[in-house]
Amino acid sequence: MIAMTTMPPVAEIGRGPWPSAAWFGPGGEATLAGIPLVRLAERFGTPAYVLDETDVRLRCRAYRAALPKAEIAYAAKAFLCRAMADWVRSEGLSLDVCSGGELAVALSVGFPAERIIFHGNAKTPRELQAAVTGGVGRIVVDNIGEINRLAALVPFGRRQKVLVRVVPDIAAGAHAAVRTGREDQQFGLSIATGAAGEAVARVLAQPSLELAGLHCHLGSQITDAAPYEAAARVMVEQMARIRETHGVMLAELDLGGGHGIAYLQGERGLDLVDYAGRLTAAVEERCAGLGLRAPRLVVEPGRAISGPAGLTLYRVISVKKALNHTYVAVDGGMSDNPRHALYGSRYEVRVVGRRHQGGMRTMTVVGHHCETGDTIADDVPLPADVHPGDVIAVAATGAYHHSMASTYNLTGRPPVVAVGPDGARLLVRREEAGDLMGRDVGF
Numbered sequence: 001m002i003a004m005t006t007m008p009p010v011a012e013i014g015r016g017p018w019p020s021a022a023w024f025g026p027g028g029e030a031t032l033a034g035i036p037l038v039r040l041a042e043r044f045g046t047p048a049y050v051l052d053e054t055d056v057r058l059r060c061r062a063y064r065a066a067l068p069k070a071e072i073a074y075a076a077k078a079f080l081c082r083a084m085a086d087w088v089r090s091e092g093l094s095l096d097v098c099s100g101g102e103l104a105v106a107l108s109v110g111f112p113a114e115r116i117i118f119h120g121n122a123k124t125p126r127e128l129q130a131a132v133t134g135g136v137g138r139i140v141v142d143n144i145g146e147i148n149r150l151a152a153l154v155p156f157g158r159r160q161k162v163l164v165r166v167v168p169d170i171a172a173g174a175h176a177a178v179r180t181g182r183e184d185q186q187f188g189l190s191i192a193t194g195a196a197g198e199a200v201a202r203v204l205a206q207p208s209l210e211l212a213g214l215h216c217h218l219g220s221q222i223t224d225a226a227p228y229e230a231a232a233r234v235m236v237e238q239m240a241r242i243r244e245t246h247g248v249m250l251a252e253l254d255l256g257g258g259h260g261i262a263y264l265q266g267e268r269g270l271d272l273v274d275y276a277g278r279l280t281a282a283v284e285e286r287c288a289g290l291g292l293r294a295p296r297l298v299v300e301p302g303r304a305i306s307g308p309a310g311l312t313l314y315r316v317i318s319v320k321k322a323l324n325h326t327y328v329a330v331d332g333g334m335s336d337n338p339r340h341a342l343y344g345s346r347y348e349v350r351v352v353g354r355r356h357q358g359g360m361r362t363m364t365v366v367g368h369h370c371e372t373g374d375t376i377a378d379d380v381p382l383p384a385d386v387h388p389g390d391v392i393a394v395a396a397t398g399a400y401h402h403s404m405a406s407t408y409n410l411t412g413r414p415p416v417v418a419v420g421p422d423g424a425r426l427l428v429r430r431e432e433a434g435d436l437m438g439r440d441v442g443f
């Protein structure tokens with residue numbers, strides 16, 4: 001457990017793409033929490049995801065400090081394993097899960113079910129049953145049809161708390177594929193079509209359901225607080241309308257996650273202190289204007305908790321000069337990092353562990369999969385003398401990397417290694433050919 005006194009000021013967390021305890025020396029030395037990255041590559045092999053436990057915990061605490069009255073629910077989709085669930089639990093956060101798998105992991109480490117929020121635009125009957133049986137605190141209703149299905153699953157004498165996910169019709173998010181706050185996409189219930197109002201009325205009519213509040217989620221990798229202020233106002237107005245129509249004052253307002261981080265040196269993520277202040281003020285002002293009691297806020301950061309706490313280590317396999325580019329091919333690729341292929345994402349990349357000669361050159365880091373789109377980092381500065389065997393570190397891969405990894409080309413998924421005050425330890429082991437064949441039962 002990491003003492004509170006070691007915590008840097010809130011404003012310092014979230015600056016830059018590397019974990020706060022990463023250090024790069026003038027001779028190519030690179031350490032994380034004092035451990036050389038090349039030692040981690042030797043001990044655990046490559047590719048490997050490395051996660052700094054202290055950094056994760058400090059980010060959890062920064063959120064709690066910035067929003068002391070709000071409920072902070074870590075979005076498990078960014079990264080979850082049993083240790084991570086336990087860290088988040090012990091830091092007093094809640095957990096947002098969006099699948100039966102995430103729920104099972106959380107419950108397996110004794111995560112308090114009442115602090116779990118279950119999301120999904122297409123929850124299966126099995127997932128709804130698991131959420132109810134597991135005693136999940138709130139289930140977020142995301143389509144009209146699931147209201148009756150859910151109500152029927154709640155045992156006699158119990159009431160299941162739910163939030164209704166509303167579309168605030170606000171555009172925000174780094175890429176079209178991760179914008180969920182506008183009308184005309186598959187998440188949430190539209191105010192414009194009347195679906196949100198209908199869902200509220202139907203939930204209120206179900207004796208086994210308790211409408212705890214409203215939810216919205218704008219999108220992901222948002223670096224400005226303004227869309228959150230706008231969403232807060234829209235949502236408070238919806239709460240006022242519900243009070244007028246049904247005479248019910250909802251207690252909770254969940255404004256989702258989406259808080260952006262820096263992926264590149266010099267980039268800025270969402271400023272947590274600025275966000276917290278402006279969000280709280282927007283909610284309070286709009287509530288005061290409408291004569292409402294301010295609801296309890298819930299926020300659901302994923303990327304901002306685990307993203308910059310993680311990095312990926314690869315080993316260089318080949319360096320190839322093509323007509324206009326130099327390609328540095330590593331032993332991983334789109335199976336452990338699909339984000340360039342999906343969103344054109346850019347990364348901070350360093351060759352670590354040795355002194356270099358010959359200055360820097362612009363190169364492209366690619367993977368070992370059989371597609372030209374298998375790029376990890378386009379046109380990045382790398383040492384001119386980079387060669388096979390070198391270790392490459394890619395920053396800010398603690399969120400949406402392990403959780404989005406695939407076994408494309410029957411490549412096993414990399415391990416997750418934690419570093420912390422007691423050194424390095426394996427959290428998730430490497431997936432081997434035997435694991436992959438273990439599911440292949442038809443031969």
Ligand SMILES: Cc1ncc(COP(=O)(O)O)c(C=O)c1O
Pocket residue numbers: 075077078096119217219220221256257258259300301302303304399
């Ligand atoms: C409902 C919901 N909450 C929270 C998150 C977490 O988002 P992020 O990791 O961008 O903070 C997501 C994903 O974007 C989401 O869909």
Ligand SMILES: N[C@@H](CCCC[NH3+])C(=O)O
Pocket residue numbers: 077178220221339399400404
């Ligand atoms: N997977 C996306 C974010 C999606 C967020 C989930 N709602 C990314 O890597 O940026």
